[in-house]
Amino acid sequence: MNRSIYDIDPAGNVLCTYTTDSDKETNKMRVEKTKVPLAKAVFYAFLPAGYPHTVTDDYLAYQTYDSLQAFSSSITSLLANRAVLEGLGVGDSSSSPTGALILKITGDTISRIATILFAHRMGQAIEPECKFYRFLADIFNDSAQFLDLLTPALPYFPKLGVIVSAGVLRSLCGVAANASKASLSAHFALTGNLAELNAKEASQETIVSLLGMLVGSLVVRMVEDKQVVWMLMVVLVGVHLVMNYRAVRSVQMRTLNRQRATIVFREWLDSSTILSPAQVSARESILFRGRGNMSSKTGDYTGYCDFGTYGDIMVFNPLGYHRYDFETETYFLGIWHRGGNFIMRIALKEGANVSPLNAWFDAVNHAYYFDEGLKDGLQSHYENEMPLGYISEEQKKTIFEALTAKGWDLTTNGLETRLPIRVRAGVDGSKAALLLEKDPAQSHLGHQEGKRD
Numbered sequence: 001m002n003r004s005i006y007d008i009d010p011a012g013n014v015l016c017t018y019t020t021d022s023d024k025e026t027n028k029m030r031v032e033k034t035k036v037p038l039a040k041a042v043f044y045a046f047l048p049a050g051y052p053h054t055v056t057d058d059y060l061a062y063q064t065y066d067s068l069q070a071f072s073s074s075i076t077s078l079l080a081n082r083a084v085l086e087g088l089g090v091g092d093s094s095s096s097p098t099g100a101l102i103l104k105i106t107g108d109t110i111s112r113i114a115t116i117l118f119a120h121r122m123g124q125a126i127e128p129e130c131k132f133y134r135f136l137a138d139i140f141n142d143s144a145q146f147l148d149l150l151t152p153a154l155p156y157f158p159k160l161g162v163i164v165s166a167g168v169l170r171s172l173c174g175v176a177a178n179a180s181k182a183s184l185s186a187h188f189a190l191t192g193n194l195a196e197l198n199a200k201e202a203s204q205e206t207i208v209s210l211l212g213m214l215v216g217s218l219v220v221r222m223v224e225d226k227q228v229v230w231m232l233m234v235v236l237v238g239v240h241l242v243m244n245y246r247a248v249r250s251v252q253m254r255t256l257n258r259q260r261a262t263i264v265f266r267e268w269l270d271s272s273t274i275l276s277p278a279q280v281s282a283r284e285s286i287l288f289r290g291r292g293n294m295s296s297k298t299g300d301y302t303g304y305c306d307f308g309t310y311g312d313i314m315v316f317n318p319l320g321y322h323r324y325d326f327e328t329e330t331y332f333l334g335i336w337h338r339g340g341n342f343i344m345r346i347a348l349k350e351g352a353n354v355s356p357l358n359a360w361f362d363a364v365n366h367a368y369y370f371d372e373g374l375k376d377g378l379q380s381h382y383e384n385e386m387p388l389g390y391i392s393e394e395q396k397k398t399i400f401e402a403l404t405a406k407g408w409d410l411t412t413n414g415l416e417t418r419l420p421i422r423v424r425a426g427v428d429g430s431k432a433a434l435l436l437e438k439d440p441a442q443s444h445l446g447h448q449e450g451k452r453d
Helices: 038-045 058-087 097-126 130-152 156-188 195-220 224-250 258-271 278-285 312-316 356-368 370-378 379-381 393-405
Strands: 002-008 014-021 031-032 255-257 302-307 322-327 331-338 341-349 408-413 419-422 434-435
Touching: 014 408, 058 130, 058 156, 058 195, 058 224, 097 130, 097 156, 130 156, 130 224, 130 258, 156 195, 255 258, 258 278, 302 379, 312 341, 331 356, 331 419, 331 434, 341 356, 356 370, 356 408, 370 434
Parallel strands: 255 408, 302 341, 341 419
Antiparallel strands: 002 014, 014 031, 322 331, 331 341, 419 434
C-alpha cells in the first residue's frame, strides 16, 4: 500500500512529495521535489511568502501601480538631478565650488528643519489619512523636480530660493511617503508578516529603480534640448501621478477615518445598508471632499465637523451664526449655522466608555437632517427632547456590530487627526479641566442621554 506525504507552503502549494511502499520489506521512501518554472520562481522572489493568502486582496493591484510610478519617477529624477548639477556649476569653470557648497548646505539645513516641523504638525494625521498623504507625497516630489529644472537658468540668489524650496518639498515628501507607506504595509500584512512584506517591497523598489535608472541613463544621454526635457518631464510626471493615484485608489482600507465613517453612516441613514470596505473605497475622495466635510450630496447645505477642546466650543462664536450646544454622557457638541452653512465641533469627555466613532455618528446624523431642520425651523428642531432622526443606543450598537461583520476594524481610532484631548468635568461643579490622554480607551457603545445645555 502506497502512502504519500506532502510539504506545502502557506498558499497550499506542494513543495515536496514523499512516497513510501509499505508492501515492500525495505520500505524505501521516494522523494520528489516539485519543479517550479523559472518565471514563477522569479515572480515569487519579489512577493511575500505565502502570497496571496498572507496579504489582502488589494495588495497586487497597489504594488503594480506603485512599481509603474516608481519607474517613471526614476527617469524624472535623473533629468532633475542633471539640472541641479548644472545649476551648481558642474562643467562651468567660472563657478565657485565654495558657492555651490553653500547652496547645498543651506538647502539641506532648511529642509531638515522642515522635516521636523512637518512631522510634528502632521504626524498624527498621516495614519488615518494615509491614502491622501501617500498621493500628496508624490505631488511634493514632482513639484520639487520641476523647480530643479529652473536652477540652471537662474542667478545666484533666486537659485538659492529655488534650491531651498525644492529641498523643503522633498523633505515633506519623505515624511509623508515613509509614514503613509508604513500604514499601508500594516494594512496589507495579514499574518504578522509586516517585516517580510517591507523587505519584499524594498526588493521590488530596487529592481524597478534599477530598470528606471538604466532607461533614464539612455534618456539623459539622448535628450539635451531644454524644451524637449520639459515636454518629457510633463509626460513622465503625468504618468507618475496617474499611476500613483490608481495605486492609492485601489487600496481598500478597513479602518474608519472621518470621510469613510461619514460615507458609511450616511448610506445607513439613506437605505439602512452597511457598506463594505471595497464599496466605500470606490466612493471616497483621495484629495477632496474628505477630512470632516459633511456637506450634503445635493449641495443644499455645506458643513464641516472637527474634534477640539471644551474651550473651542465655549469660546468659538463666529459673527452672524446661530449656536446650539449639546451635552451627552461622553461628549460636548457645538453647532453653529448661518443659512445653508454649519460648523460642528466635538469635545470628548474623559472616560473608558468614550467613543469618537459614536460621537461622529451623532454629528453625521445631525448633518443628515440639517436640511429638514432648516425647513421646520432649527430652533424648534433642536428644542425637541429627541430631535428629528434620533438614533437610540441600541440601534447604534446594532450598527457597529454590523460594521464589524462587514470587515471594518473599529478598534483603531482613525477619526482624531491630532493629539486626543479629553474633557475632565470637575466633581464639585468647578470649571472643566482639559486632560491630554495619550492612550484613550476606545469603546464604540457609549451611552447618550440626549440632554442639552
